Amino acid sequence: MKAAVITSFGEPSVLQVAEAPRPVPGPGQALARVRAAGVNPAEIQARAGAFRLHAPAIIGFEFAGVVEQVGPGVDESLVGERIAGWPDSASQGSYAEYTVSSNFTTIPDGVSFEEAAATVIGADNAARALGLLNIRPGDTLVVTGASGALGSAAVQFARRRGVTVIGVAGTSNADFVQSLGAIPVAHGPGLVDRIRAAAPGGVDAALDTAGKGPLPALVEVLGGPERIVTLADRDAARYGVAFSAGHSGNRDSQPVREALDLIAAGAWTVRIGRSFPLAEAADAHRLVATGHTHGKVIILP
CATH class of the missing domain: 3.40.50.720 (NAD(P)-binding Rossmann-like Domain)
Known part of the structure; x- marks a missing residue:
């Protein structure tokens, strides 16, 4: 699969598109084809060397996509569903064509992948x-x-x-x-x-x-x-x-689903600033670093 792979941490230019192994879902996990990934300040910190990630790393802490495969213990009927959530690993994230997740919610009709990806962490x-x-x-x-x-x-x-x-x-x-x-x-x-x-x-x-x-x-x-x-x-x-920092122990998909349902009902506003293809992930980081995005920045793998 294609991914923005970090082999050394530093400036935005370290985000380089390369081939990476496609992850395999384990027990309780779903493999999702990523359709949109939100860009967050924490990912800028991670790219620069925070969080003590090990290279090579694929960052990206929220996603929206389609389930392509499920691991043991996950209902097979989930395959083909649109979902939004968090990748299970900070170094096997959503700046990629595929990611695995055990913490997600389904996306209701009427909500785009970009809107869903922009909503998870917020x-x-x-x-x-x-x-x-x-x-x-x-x-x-x-x-x-x-x-x-x-x-x-x-x-x-x-x-x-x-x-x-x-x-x-x-x-x-x-x-x-x-x-x-x-x-x-x-x-x-x-x-x-x-x-x-x-x-x-x-x-x-x-x-x-x-x-x-x-x-x-x-x-x-x-x-x-x-x-x-x-x-x-x-x-x-x-x-x-x-x-209060978000981490794997306190993430809750229930308010995400509440917000997505409200988007579908026309009762919640999510503002998208700009979307970038995966090959321009470095430019997405540069824009977020300015603090003047006028909406969520999205990567489209």
């Missing part, structure tokens, strides 16, 4: 973070990075749960954030004052999906770090804030 991480924050109807929640895949999923889940959302994003994304049902607030200097102006009754909790320095402002707004969670800032402990 919906799962957002739902987990809102649970950690113990979000309740009537709360007022600040979400930073509200126009991104993680942030927009958090906004939409929170709004559906009766929460008022202050969505922090760039001014060019204000209309999009407002379309999700949030009150848009521009990031940057003066953020504390702008949040307070948008929420004169106060703020109950905050979720950081941006990871570009807003934690001190969020701590100031809330008067402490207790009801703040970040999905993106690994320096969170400096501010007493909880950091």
